[in-house]
Amino acid sequence: MQRQLMQIIPHRPTSDGAGVKIKRTLGQTQRTRLDPFLMLDEFKSDSADDYIGGFPAHPHRGFETVTYMLAGHMLHEDHMGNRGDLKGGDVQWMTAGRGIIHSEMPQQDNGLMHGFQLWINLPADEKMKPAEYRDIPAEDIPFVKLSDGGSIKVIAGEVSAEGTTVSGPIQGLSTQPRYWDLRLPPNGTFSQPLPQGHNVFLYVFEGDVAVGADNRRLESGNAGVLGDGTELSLTAGPKGVSVLILSGRPIGEPIAQYGPFVMNTSEEIEEAIEAYRQGRLAS
Template identity: 70%
Template sequence: MQRQLQQLIPALGTSDGAGVKIRRSLGQSQQARLDPFLMLDEFNSESSDDYIGGFPSHPHRGFETVTYMLEGHMLHEDHMGNQGNLRSGDVQWMTAGRGIIHSEMPQQEEGRMHGFQMWLNLPAAEKMKPAHYRDIPANDIPRLDLANGGKVKVIAGAVSVGDQVAEGPIQGLSTEPRYWDVQLPAGARFDQALPKGLNAFLYVFEGELTVGEPPRQLKSGSAGILSDGDELTLTAGDKGARALVLAGKPIGEPIAQYGPFVMNTSDEIEEAINDYRAGKLAG
């Protein structure tokens, strides 16, 4: 059964951190979520004024953040003494768990900074596990070259085309995430199995795509929520296309969010705030 384009969410311009200009699609309101995904931001500018302030020290609890750099250089530092440099093509998969206090600061004063941050919820049983993160260099992210000239980078989950299979470095999580970067030349088509029962959406950031059968168009700068099904078909427009494909197993639990804290109840949010104020957020 083909997955169809069910809902469009145009990305809206806003700012976060110390004035970093971003475009937010998923997560621009509580109604614009897709379990287990909470938020997707794109940052993309050649002007350092739009990103130089970065994201100074701030807390998180109860979910995962995934940062994917297309161009630029950011430095992650956290309360545990960890440092991680994110350069072009790199990914950081960070589990905030019971708490982390970190910063994400630009390491360049000019040039393009382009990438994405996605927030992925955790089930209640995992929200208070110890924080950890993994830096994934670009060279460790597998890529499939398609016969039609397209290519797919596989960050999480797996992609199978003919006798080729690429398994991303992120596997075995309870939400079973898929995170693919799909690039297609003009008119090229990408067909991929996507198991029924997983919630899925696309974010087009170059060109435009048509989705499903009958086809529906999704233009650059918009997220598209997909219907359920077991097959995904994407076709690039006359200028080609590049998009993120994200899918995951829904958690099906209530969400209580206050800024950087995502829990299940308002009492747990109050506890997170009190822990942060008392210096106990991260244990």
């Protein structure tokens, strides 16, 4: 049963951090979440004024962030003394858990900065685990050339392609995420089984793509929420397509969110705010 495109979420221009210009699709409102995914932002500009302020020190609790850089140079630092340089093709997978205070600051004052940040929820029994993060250099992310001239990068989960199964560096998480960066040439096709019952969405950042048997089209700058099924089937438009494919096991728990804190109840949110004020959020 092929998954069909059920909802299109056009991006909303906004800013975050110290004035970084972004395109937000998932997470614009509570109704544009897709369990377990909370938010997806794209940042892309070759004007330093759009990104130079970066994301100064700020807290998180109760979820994971995934930063995927296509171009540019960002430095991550956190309260635990960790430092990580993210450059083109690199990924950082950070679990905020019970609390982390970190910054993400540009290490360039000219040229293109392009990437994505994804927020993934954590189930209640994992929200207060110790914070951790993993920097994944581009060379450690599997890159598979497809027979029609396309390619796919496997950041999380696994892909069956060209007669083999390729596993990404992120495995074993309770939400069972799949995170793929697919590039197809004009009119190229891609099919892949996905677990029934998992939630799936796409984000097109170049070109356009037709989804499923009814070939409903998703254009650049839009996220698309797919219906249930067992098979993903995509066909690129006449200019080809670059698209992120995200899949995950839904958690099915209530969500209480206040900015960078994502918990299950309002009482837990109040506790997180008070802990941050008292300097014990990440202790």
